[in-house]
Amino acid sequence: MDTVITTGADYVDLGFFSHPEEASSYYFMLVNRDGIADMDTATIAVRLYFDNMQKVELMDMADSTDTILACDPVGYFTFVDTFAPGQESCIR
Secondary structure (H helix, E strand, O other): OOEEEEEOOOOEEEEEEEOOOOOOOEEEEEEEOOOHHHOOOEEEEEEEEOOOOOEEEEEEOOOOOEEEEEOOOOOEEEEEEEEOOOOEEEEO
C-alpha cells in the first residue's frame, strides 16, 4: 500500500492480513470510523503497488463482488469505494 486518500471521513482504519496457509493470498480491511451521527458517506481511495503485474482482481469478502484494476503507467493500482459511517469492507 502506498497512499490512502479520503473524502468525507476523518477517521479511517486500514489493516493488512495474509492467509496462514496460502502464501499468495493477501487481504486488507477498510473501516470508515466516522460516527453514526455524522451520517455522511466517505469516498476512500487506496493506492496499491504490486511488482510485475498489469492487473489485479480484488474480491469483497462480504458479497463476493469482484473488481479488476488495471495498472497505471507507474505500476500502481487504485481502489476507490464509498463507505457509510461505520461501514467496513474486507478485500482479498
